[in-house]
Amino acid sequence: MIALSLSLAVLVVLFGFIFTLYLRVLKRERQLQDELINLRTSEARAQEAKSQLEGQVGKLNTQFEEQSEKNSALQSEKARLEAELQNVQTRLKEEREQLDQAQKRLQESFESLAAKALRGNSEQFIQLAQETFKREQQAATSDLEKRQTAIQTLVGPLKESLEQYQKRVSDIELARTRAYTSIEDQLKTFSELSQNLSKETSALKDALKKPHIRGRWGEVQLKNCVELAGMSEYSDVTFQDSTDGAEGNRLIPDMTVRMPGGRLVVVDCKTPIDAFLASLEAQNDDVRQAEMIRHGKHVKSHVQTLATKDYGKNIEGAADFTVMFLPNESFLYAALESEPDLVEFALQKKVLIATPPTLIGLLKVIRYGWNEEKLAENASRISKEGQELHKRICDFVDAYVNVGKHLDKAREEYDKGMSRLERRVLVQARRLEKLGAKSHKDLPPGLGELEESESRQIEAPQQEL
Known part of the structure; x- marks a missing residue:
């Protein structure tokens, strides 16, 4: 009886220990789940940071420092997560060791108690208790291994993602270095081109200071405007085109444009560039202002010169205004700074100052007028051709109607002839056939089949007529 009570007490203690151990395992499981949730949250943060990085790869130059900071933060997060994982693994190992030690102590205590209390008859009970404990131990160990495997499964992709992110950052750094190298090469090339352009600009300035080259350049610009205007x-x-003026003087305008109706627009090209270039090369504002004033006066003097030529009176058919073409808009804008009333002054002198855009617009208007003129001419020709075609159609219809009338008359005469043939000739031929006087050919069927009495009846009215 005492042995049975002792055995029950041992069993109660054993199951109490097992239940306590089970509660600890459950508590540890909850802790592991919380840590797992934290790991998933960290993984989501890492995924979000990764997505942001992928969306900002193109902004290498402006956001590289920010990406570097994020990389450092993620590296710290990775180190923290790895440290936490290491701590979890260490704690799991320690708990497993504690579980083994507790099992060992429990087994030793149980064996000691069982040896003292149930040495003779409790071997079977002890064996059963040991087997039960082993099964519980194996189940707890298996569950612990599964949880550890699950943690490794969750943490493994995060570790791989962080490694891929680190590789991506390295690639971005390499791309940034290449981009900076390419930009440096392009800047060097641009610097060389700028130097070459500066040399060519200086050479062009020197060339434009020569009057014949300057005039030729103006003529080329004038022809370009003509081509652009179509x-x-x-x-x-x-x-x-040289022409003699009304007073016998020789006039050679740079370009004349004939408008619809025979009127002419005279265009004279002027390149007042000396003072303009001098203002660009001026070392201070006073010199520049003086050269700009001189440039404005030069342009105004060209207007006055064109006004004295009076192409409208000296060239037959010319419009009452002259176009003064400046090959660059800057020439006009610079002149307007010192001569703001230049345009009004030119209009009073019947001179229209034109730059490439305005001249192209004027030529396009003239081209539109020529198109309308051609359309009007084509419409007139189409009208005349239409009238001629209508007359020919009417003549053809009249002739065709006459042909129909002649055909009707011929048909009428044909019917009359056939009627006479049947009544007067073919009837006699049928009679001859009946009398046996016929050749090897027969008359066509249906012809000459009238009886003699019918023939006489038909002939009688005709004779009366």
């Missing part, structure tokens, strides 16, 4: 296909633009 007037090159017309034969209504002439260059350097």
